[in-house]
Amino acid sequence: MLKKRRNKNNKKSKKIAIIIICILLVLCIAFFAIGFNYYQGLKNAPPPVEDTLTYDFDDEEEADALEDDPEFDKIYEGDAKEFKAMLKEWATNGGEVMYSKDVLNVLCVGVDTRNKNTVSGLSDSMIIVSVNKKLGTITLTSIMRDSFAYLESPDGVGSFNKINSAFPFYGIDNLINTVQSHFKIRIDGYAMINFAFFKAVIDELGGVNVPVQEYEANYINKHYDFDIAAGDSVTLNGDEALAFCRSRNCDADGDVSRTRRQRQTTIGLLQKAQTIQTSEVTGYIKTFLPYLKTSYDEADAISLATKAVVGGWASFDVQQIVMPDEASREAHSGSVWYWAVDYPLAAHTLQTAIYGYSNIELEEDRVSPLDIN
Secondary structure: HHHHHHHHHHHHHHHHHHHHHHHHHHHHOOOOOOHHHHHHHHHHHOOOOEEEEEEEEOOHHHOOOOOOOOOHHOOOOOHHHHHHHHHHHHHHHHOOOEEOOOOEEEEEEEOOOOOEEOEEEEEEEEEEEEEOOOOOOEEEEEEEEEEEEEEOOOOOEEEEHHHHHHHHHHHHHHHHHHHHHOOOOOOEEEEEHHHHHHHHHHOOOOOOOEEEEEHHHHHHHHHOOOOOOOOEEEEEHHHHHHHHHHHHOOOOOHHHHHHHHHHHHHHHHHHHHHHOOOHHHHHHHHHHHHEEOOOOOHHHHHHHHHHHHHHHHHHHHEEEEEEEEOOOHEEEEEOOEEEEEEEHHHHHHHHHHHHHHOOOOOOOOOOOHHOOO
């Protein structure tokens, strides 16, 4: 009896392992805005899944230090100097980064790059997957790429720009530090991939089922020459799923609905992963893991799988949020688009969602950075 139970647990552990890998893989390839022409080139000549990714920066993308974007001062509807001073103070001395042994936070990054075999370029998709073993929750948090942030180079040179600029200029460790300093949560690991392998991954899994609204189907069919249907559970192949995740011009709220479609695709692929047979697990691991640049290797994935089995992660409630949310962001647009962010409020909200409480005290009479005139 004990042997049978052990064999059953081993099979379940292997199955959870592929789910964990799919979490790391799918979340970080779920997506960023790319030009239609660039996407069309991939559609016409999809890349083979045969080479492992390397972590390289193109020479033309390197810089000694990132400079301030002068456009922000022009479009900000208030005292930009005072706003940036408050932002820097919060990022450099705004409070303790939250940590709990019961919570695992993994930053998953989709990187826009011209080289299909590298992960360099803007981190245009950033999703934090958070597992709270005590509360029994999994939280998917999309970080808005246009959030205005204080960035600091490894040499201590500070600048103000979009949060997704941290990676191409300073690397993944700097991006992690930027997320931690602004949202006051500890990031325990990361996973990155470029979008070139997305189609192959989706097709390898036999497609993905997602809810597609009628206006989304109409837009995608018109602009990408597809014939997808609207419905609560529509099966998309790799090309169609890529178009579904990258489209944002069909939405009044732009990037907000785009991140929703990314998370819907993520959930669809997690559900797909749970249908994988035990005998297929090893093949999927060997196929997908080399295309991740991640702090987790195969042994780490198996270790996470063991914890998942013991902790019953498969039954955890899944919640989705966007940071900054409506209460903590304000749009400013002109020649560029920025979200001005009340980071103390955003961090308080995110901590509460992930941990169930916050270490940030918000005074009733506090002055929000968004209230600066």
